[in-house]
Amino acid sequence: MKKKLLSVLLVASMVATMFVGCGSSSDSASKDSASTEEGAADAATSDYRIAMITDSGDITDMSFNQTTYEAAKAFADKNGAEFQYYKPTEDSDDARIASFENAVTDGYNVIVVPGYLFANMIKEVAEDYPNVTIIALDCGEGDFGDYKLPENVCSFTYQEELAGYMAGFAAVKEGYTKLGFLGGMAVPAVIRYGYGFVQGCNDAAVELGNASDVQVNYVYGGQFFGDEAITAQMDTWYSNGTEVVFACGGGIYTSACEAAQKVDGKVIGVDSDQSGTISQQYGDDSLCVTSAMKGLAPTVDTTLTDLFAGNWSNYAGKIENLGIVSGDDPSLNYVQLPTETWSMEKFTVDDYKDLVSKLYDGSITVDNSTDKMPATEITVKEYDNIH
Amino acid sequence: MGQKESFFKRPAVQTLLASVLCAVLGIIIGFIILWFMNSEHAAEGMGAILTNFFKYRIASTKTLMKYMGSFLVNSVPVILCAEAILFAYKAGLFNIGAAGQYTVGIIASLYTSLALGWNWFFCLLAAIVAGGIWGLIAGIFKAYFNVNEVIAGIMLNWIGLYICNIILGGEACMNQSKSETYEITEVNPSGILPGFMQEFFGGNQYMTIAIPITVVVAIIILIVLNKTTFGYELKATGHNKEAAKYAGMNAKRNIMFTLLISGAIAGMAAGLLYLTGIQHYKIASSVPGMGFTGIAVAFLGGLNPIGTIFAGLFVEYITLGGQYLNTNYYNPQVADLMIAIIIYLCGFVLFFKTILNRPGKVKVNANAEPAKTTKKEV
Amino acid sequence: MEDYVIEMLHITKEFPGIIANDDITLQLKRGEIHALLGENGAGKSTLMSVLFGLYTPEKGVIKKDGKEVKINNPNDATDLGIGMVHQHFMLVDIFSVLDNIILGSEPSKFGFLTKAEARKKVMDLSNKYNLKVDPDALIEDITVGMQQRVEILKMLYRDNDILIFDEPTAVLTPQEIDELMKIMKDLAAEGKSILFITHKLNEIMEVADRCSILRKGKYIGTVDVANTTKEELSSMMVGRNVKFAVDKEEAKPTKEVLKVENVCVKSKIHSNDSVHNVSFNVRAGEIVCIAGIDGNGQTEFVGALTGLDDISSGKITLCGEDITKKSIRYKNTHGMSHIPEDRHKHGLVLDYTLEENMILQRYFEPAFQKGGIIKKKDMRAYSDRLTNAFDVRSGQGALSKVRSMSGGNQQKAIVAREMDREHELLIAVQPTRGLDVGAIEYIHKEIVKERDAGKAILLVSLELDEVMNLSDRILVMYEGEIVGEVDPKKTTLQELGLYMSGAKRDDRREAK
Structure with a gap:
């Protein structure tokens, strides 16, 4: 018995010494590769x-x-x-x-x-x-x-406020009257999405003339991922009649989706077209109404392309504020709604294009300040941060 | 009397061996995991974790020293939390509440610094006092109402967390647009701990007196436990509560004192991290893991205040190592997995010790004078 | 040629720093009761551990029925039919007697327990040897004596024919001891061979056929019990002549040191008092003994007296001062010394070194600390002085962990500590429990010395020999009350027994 244990220990220590040996050799190997890498970087x-x-x-x-x-x-x-x-x-x-x-x-x-x-x-x-x-x-x-x-x-x-605006506008035009905004953390980008969303809802409701019926619940989760507490808050909203929630912040959409699924509610995605992700994850194609997208991927792609083509000087030292660059072709814009997976019926792609051109030519302006909740005719009910 | 055998029979040597064995085993298992994930690059990956920030030695010594500094700074709270747990453990108390005491330490240090604009010394003192009070509460419950300190500790952890979220989440401390606490350097420069050998450590601005304080605290704990009447009482209580009572020691007072001091150390741990400015507090939905990692570190360190320093450095080293893995082959969380395994293995330190101890496990009948037997043996 | 069932020939087992068994030979005949006698630390337990496969000896062979065997672990020993009743029982408290007996060799068919057969076998064995166990009782509900019988049944159930009893009487009451002796004789008569480890000479004289004696790891000899005397056995064991009677002069009591008035202690188990209305006094220069069968309130009374337990009513006066409500520390520093009943639970911090234990109640005195820092040198010097004066032996002197010391030396260390402390009253609770003759003699002598030095001594003991030999006055405690006071010179064991069993009662005290 004792001998067995002893031998186990022995083997362990042997392995350990072997390992130390191997560790140091790989150590030197990585050193070599690192220095060659550096050399390569210098050369070209x-x-x-x-x-x-x-x-x-x-x-x-x-x-x-x-x-x-x-x-x-x-x-x-x-x-x-x-x-x-x-x-x-x-x-x-x-x-x-x-x-x-x-x-x-x-x-x-x-x-x-x-x-x-x-x-x-x-x-x-x-x-x-x-x-x-x-x-x-x-x-x-x-x-x-x-x-x-x-x-x-x-x-x-x-200009997230534009994307938010378009999502809010579309949702209300589509016929939703009880909406919700679930932000991640109250950081400027998220706030712009949110305030834009509220403005969009408001303007659409004013146009439709049902501003007194439209209500937006507004809350920040305090984090960029969903959990039980946030899901519980969403459950409360949906069970009290909220029809669609704009889930705006990283992974926080999971909480909204979980809650929405129980009562056949809807969600609006953010940043990228989340309809695919959501329908795959929750097995419900109609769960995601639309997404307020901003063109992260195109930005990365364009900038890198220009960099590789030697056109870095276009960007050097600049902070570019990207938004709507074309009134005719929304797909060129850095903020948009996804037209390829369009599922809304009352608010059509053509309505959307019309909205974009109005935003482009300045006939509609959206306030981008993040100081305070924009004044609205619809009811906005603000909740305390969940976390 | 074989010299070798008696060397390995020494408790200190055994503890050291057991700890090293457990660390090595953790690394081996980590290597196996890497191997399973991507056998081709396992050696390279392990090399990256173990080489760690020493990879900067080819960049510049300055960068290397800077990251050495960051490594030390980040090790401070882990080590001190482990010291806090160790101290209580010696008195037979399992201070799982260290996490909560750490949390209230965060509250006190950041609130006094950001909202009240105090000098660093008083901010640190506030953290120590707050942690101490949090520990004392558990101590009072234990002493007067016989509430198990583990239960009280866990409850207080959560209470501490939510109080922390409320206080530090307020306008006075938290930058609402960033959802993290303000920079102490900007709001209250006097609240930052004085620097310590920053130039030597590549101009690392977070190198502060936290480092020497940690070492000093460990030494003080060592002395208190081994040289003083207070330590004598605590350890007696820890080993045998009934005997301590028989000897007339005041068990209630000792329980409260122990948890007070343990909590103060945990609170200090928070102060010494957050008052460097390296970390901001963000609203959290779970108790900081520092206090729990500390439990494992204390055991890995063989429940010795000095051993704990090395154990803390080791755990932090591996934790930091994860970011050097090539993410094309490995998920950086592998390092967390390895740490989790090592922490799990820490529980086996005692087990390893038992194995090492096996031949001498049964009590030795030591009636005859050793001198005689030595003669006989010759 | 003799018919030896087990032979252990020239066994040598060394530990670092000590040779626990030095060339020891032990031969066990079939059907005999063979006592293994030796002081604490003489090597008895080591020898049995070797036989049981817990240790591998450096030298020597073991033979079973004349054939050499290798015993590498307890399973090998079990396979050879060797069973052992340990000093501390290996039973699961919350299991029934039957479950404990079959634990580890559960009878099964197709993986299902077949308890009925097991029950039958157990009951047959129980009846055969008159063990009277209830197979369905839980271990935690039955007496220590019964638990021991369960251990015996465990061995019998496994068809062991070599039975080792490791100090089986240490935990038993006198009646239970008598019954055990009878059981052992029955077992031997049935052809079982018994090894009986003990240091109680009376028991050897009563039950054993032969006796092998060990001393300090060496084999001294084997004698036929019929042809020997207690005195011979004890001198072989200790290496010198031992006096059984305590030499002492007439007590010359002077002033009253301890006065106990109407002390009551609430029971932790039932609603009655566990100590009821106890009153007596102890004067300087006398040994007053509280006798009684275990569990009649002695432990609770001592707890109340020393402060380990709460007192519910009554008054305790020490040297004229009311100390009823004082702390343990106060009592410790104001004239009370206490040799506790359970040295492991109260008397010692087993993981502390000997020197650290020596200052257990004094570490805070200026002699041992300055500014909160313990004066290691003074502690060492003090410990060395005490260990020399009281002949406390240990492997590494002052630095030995107390856990590694033998029971006798642990007890001596406590006695040394308590007697050396400044005190007027010494409370000695079972001061010789589990000790060998040599140590008992020594401690008795020290207690008498204390008395003659003018200290008041309160002795609490279950050993009637000790009670009769040592005390100047005997108080008998029965169900929490003092039911009688007798003079050891004028009373008999029989009379004491009547008091202890509640059959007799002093009306004088009742009236009080």
Whole structure:
């Protein structure tokens, strides 16, 4: 008995020593490969290597990170560039900077970062690494403060209020009168979506003349993922008559969908066309009415394409606010509703195109301030943050 | 009397061996997991985790030292939470409430710093006091109402969390548009802990006196436990409550004192992390894991205050290692999985010890003077 | 040639720092009761562990029925028909007697328990040896004596024919001991061979056929019990002559030290008092003994007296001061010393070293600490002085973990500590429990020395020999009350027995 145990220990220690040996050898191997990588990067600077860093979520969040990841990866695959994503160990600037330097040390020189959380990281590292191109999404002037972006950085923000407006407008025109807005965290992008949504609902209701009947419940979950507490809140809404909820924030849509399914309610997706994801996940094609999209994927694709084509100067040091660029062809816009999976009947694609052109020519304006809830004729009921 | 045998019979050596064995085993299992996920790159992946931030040595020594600094800064709360748990454990109390004491430490340090604009010293003191009070509450319940400290601790963890969400979620502390607490550096620069060897550590701004304080705390705990009458009482109570009562020790007072001190250490852990500015508090729906990781770290450290420092560094090292995995082959969460396995194995430290101890497990009849037997043996 | 069922020849077993068994030979004849006698730490338990496969000896062979066998683990031993009743029973409290007996060798058919057969076998065995067990009672509900019988039945159920009893009488009442002796004789008569480990000479004289004696790990010899005397056995065991009677002069009691008035203690189990209206006094220079059968309120009374338990009413005066409501610490520092009944539960912190245990009630005194820091040197010196004075032996001196010390030395350490502390009153509860003759003699001598030094001594004991030999006055406790006070010189064991069993009662005290 004793001997057996002893032999087990012996074997364990042998394996351990073997392992230490193997660990050190792989250690030196990685050193070698790392240095060759660096050499390669030096030799051909035109060789772009693309990395993406996730924000507080993961690349499977069915939303922001995932869209960026997929777009960047698709581009890299198409152009034969190396690609890898990095996940910070925790949700802090320090960890994000660590991920950045990690990526740079691995030889990556184009870093795509989605989310306002990266503003501080950019301030910290951009000037130290002038040869590294940073493409930031959703980092607005408000996030950077007084900071002037250096040449190797560009950032894109979106006029989410327009997307929200269109979704709200469409939903009310479609005939919904009891609506809900479930935001993730009350960050500027989410607030713009929300206030835009409220304005869209209001304008549509005024046009229809049923403003007194239309009601919007408005809440922030306090996080970018669904959980029991949020689902419970959604259950309350749906069971009290809410017909459709605009689930606006990363993975938070799961809570809305779970609750909606129980009472045959509907949801509106966000950022990307979520109808496919949702119908696949919940086995219900009609669950997702529409999605308020912003063109993350096109932005990533276009910017990288221009970068590879040597047109970086178009972007260098700029913060671009992307919105509607065409009144005729909505699919060129950076904020849109998905026409390919259109499911609404009363509010048709043509109505949508009409709405876009009005937004484009300025006959309809949407307020993009995030200070306070826009004044409306419809009833907006604000709830306290769930978390 | 074989020299070798007696060397391995020494409790300290056995503890060390058991801990190392458990760490090595954790790494081996981690390697096997990597191997199953992607056999081709397993060695490379393991290499990346173990090389960790030392990969920066090719970039520059400055960067390397900077990340060494971050590593140390992040290790501080884990180590101190483990020290808190260890301290209570020596007195026979299982302070699972360390997580909650840590949480109220966050409240106190950030609120005093952000909302009240206090100097760092008082912010840290507030964290210590708050953690101590939180521990004391569990202590009072245990001493006077015989409520198990584990139950009271778990309850208080959640109470602490929600109070934290309410207080720090308010306008005074939280940047509502970012949903995280304000930068101490911007709101109240005097609230940041004084720097410590920042230049040496590549200009790492988060390197503060938290590091030396942690070491000092560990040494103080070591001394208190082994040299003082207070430690003598605590350990006696921990080993044998009835005997402590027989000896006239005040069990109630000791229980309360122990949890007070344990809580204060956990509260300090929070203060020493958050007052560096490296972390912001965000509304959370679960209690910070620090207090729970601390349990495993304390055991991995062989319940020795100094051993705990090394165990804490090891656990943090592996945790940080995950981000260096190539994400094209591995999910970065593998490192978390490895840590979970190592933590699980920590429970086996005692088991390993028992194995090592096996031949001498049964009580030795030590009546004859050792000198005589040595002679006989020759 | 003799018919030996088990032979252990030239067994040597070493532990680091000690040779526990040094060339020991033990031969067990078929159908005999063979006693294995030795002081605590003489190597008896080690030898039996070797036989049971728990230890592998460095040298020596074991033969069963003349053939050499290897015993590597307890299963091997069981296969050879060797069974053991341990000092501490290996029973599952919440299982029934029957379940405990069949545990580990459950009879089954196609994977289903067939308890009926097992029950029949158990009952047959029980009747055959007159063990009178109730197979359906839960272990936690039956007496210690009954539990021991369950252990015996476990061995019989497994058809063991070599039975080892490891100090089986230590936990039994006198009546139960008598019954056990009878059972053992019956078993031997049926052809079972019994090894009986003990250090109680009376029992050996009563029941054993032969006796092998060990001393400090060495084999001393084997004697036929019929041809020997207690004195011879004890001198072989201890290595010198032992006096059984305690030498002491007439007590010269002086001032009253302890006064107990109408003390009552509420029971934790039932609604009655477990100690009821107890009053007596102890004077300096006398040994007053509370005698009684175990479980008649002695433990509770001592608890109330020392402060370990709550007192519900009454008054306790020590040296003229009312200490009824004082803390344990106060009592400790104001003249009360206490050798507790259970040395593992109360008397010692087993995982502390010997020196740390020596200052258990004194660590806070200026002699041992300065500014909260323990003075290790002074602690060591003090511990060394006490261990030398009281001959406490341990593997690594002051640094030995108390857990690793033998029971006798643990007890000596407590006695040393309690006697050395400044005190007027010594409460000694079963001070010689589980000790061998040598240690008992020593502790008795120390207690008498204490008395002669003018201390008041309250002895609580279950051992009638001790009660009769040591005390100057005897109080008998029955169901929580003092039912009689007798003078040991004028009374007999029979009279004491009547008091203890509640058959006799002093009306004088009743009236009080």
